[in-house]
Amino acid sequence: MxxxxxxxxxxxxxxxxxxxxxxxxxxxxxxxxxxxxxxxxxxxxxxxxxxxxxxxxxxxxxxxxxxxxxxxxxxxxxxxxxxxxxxxxxxxxxxxxxxxxxxxxxxxxxxxxxxxxxxxxxxxxxxxxxxxxxxxxxxxxxxxxxxxxxxxxxxxxxxxxxxxxxxxxxxxxxxxxxxxxxxxxxxxxxxxxxxxxxxxxxxxxxxxxxxxxxxxxxxxxxxxxxxxxxxxxxxxxxxxxxxxxxxxxHGYSRLVKDLGEYTPESFINELAKKFDVKEYGEIDDTVFRIPPLKESKTPLHVFHMYLKGKWYEISSPVENPDDAIESLDVSAIQKTVMEDMLKITDPRADPRLEYLGGARPLADLETRVDSGSFAAAFSMQPVKVESVLKIADEGNVMPPKSTWFExxxxxxxxxxxxx
Structure with missing residues (x-):
């Protein structure tokens, strides 16, 4: 009690x-x-x-x-x-x-x-x-x-x-x-x-x-x-x-100031070795979440990237759906994209990485990238509330900026x- x-x-x-x-x-x-x-x-x-x-x-x-x-x-x-x-x-x-x-x-x-x-x-x-x-x-x-x-x-x-x-x-x-x-x-x-x-x-x-x-x-x-x-x-x-x-x-979006050793083209090519990468096409940038292109019967990591004026859907199978932390999309993007590719190992303090939380329109991400202030933006899907409670019950800790509550x-x- x-x-x-x-x-x-x-x-x-x-x-x-x-x-x-x-x-x-x-x-x-x-x-x-x-x-x-x-x-x-x-x-x-x-x-x-x-x-x-x-x-x-x-x-x-x-x-x-x-x-x-x-x-x-x-x-x-x-x-x-x-x-x-x-x-x-x-x-x-x-x-x-x-x-x-x-x-x-x-x-x-x-x-x-x-x-x-x-x-x-x-x-x-x-x-x-x-x-x-x-x-x-x-x-x-x-x-x-x-x-x-x-x-x-x-x-x-x-x-x-x-x-x-x-x-x-x-x-x-x-x-x-x-x-x-x-x-x-x-x-x-x-x-x-x-x-x-x-x-x-x-x-x-x-x-x-x-x-x-x-x-x-x-x-x-x-x-x-x-x-x-x-x-x-x-x-x-x-x-x-x-x-x-x-x-x-709501999801917590990520913005990166540069692509490290990559050009936009080579960055997409490297992503494609690790994820399924598809051009998304037109979106409604007045909303704050991009729906996945299609539903999947098996659990998928799904997030969306804005780069050089285009939106892409990035997805991959969840290797261990029973692992409450590893099954999070924010875990996948931090390990594979931020750490392995961009060498951003401290998501709390690295000045190359910034966050945009809450019910903010996707146009806010586009504006920051189009202005040249950032090289790319990543829009995340929301985490389920029950997942947050389960992780806390297990005594685990979520990656930084995983959730924005309203x-x-x-x-x-x-x-x-x-x-």
Missing amino acids: VKIYSFPALRPKIGEAEKIASVPYDVVSTEEARECIENNPKSFMKVIRSEATMPGVSPNADIVYETAKKNLEKMVSEGSLLRDSEPGIYVYRVKQGGSIYTGFVANVSVKDYEENKIKRHEHTRYEKEEDRTKHIDTTNANTGLVVLLYRDPGEIFPYIESLIPKGEPDSLAKVDSGVVHEVFPVYDKDAILKIQEMFEGVDALYIADGHHRAKSSVNVAEKRREEGRITEEAERFMAVIFAESRVKV PKLLSGLVIHTLD
Whole structure:
């Protein structure tokens, strides 16, 4: 069983959620964060990316974290953020195109993470882990959401959905893309207790997004234990929790800046020794996924390449379908294309390799290659959610940038403080 906890959140003053809410800290550059704050001085970006307010200062300087703390405290003292008078859980609903995603924000246990009841499928990077550890410890708050999934035995999601009252949400933020984010607080003690009891039948939670935020929260708890200043709230961290059937996974595209020792022609010829390579023909570049040319009765690795103004389908049989890691398309492209052919052995740090995630139109890939900034782009098929959970259950780790989960949530609508 996993533990779920209510907490009295800091949340935007009624009517100010749209001004305060911001995209997560790790999806924008410092320059983009600065522009966001200049356009909207109330943006929560000045808390999660405070270096954007201090040109010329290293993002990891101590003053950056102290400034984040002061900016958060100022938002509270000025009344932009208000603390709930009683503990609650917070139903979080996202309306995106024709899809509706409903989960809830609550606290989960550091101990559950340490005992692998909160399971991971990715490695964390030390520098990103160190950054968020300092940020959480200094601000004394979880300012961003970890996205967790659970296997729903059938009754949890309907109950969470039933808690949404009629009428307007307590907080509403509509972003430029048209996506609507809504928060509905639930303070009823019986309802909260029922959710906690339901999760007594859930064996594990799975991190879909926010591996660094989760690990950094654990780091802060460990640090404070050693220093003798641990609190009950610091032994917990904030998460938004979705049923695994209520999210979507998109592929994570790859872009390479050069073809190494190959010309475009020789690169295709070498690929053809390892894969079945076919020109795809015209595509709809307003969508974000290229369907395979044909269905196969046997498992295939399938991905698509844009090179010199043409799209190609690259495919090969999956040698070991029972191997959850090796059967992934991202494993095939990393081993055979990136490592063996292009000598990109560190997919996390090699400057020749960049990623483009999420529901981004294929035209974004074409534009980057056509401009000359990149030599080729690779569009990946999405990984099934159940595959992600299976890999985590087996204690394995997926290759970097294997999954992009939707919905992407905003920061600043719900904040958990560690006091």
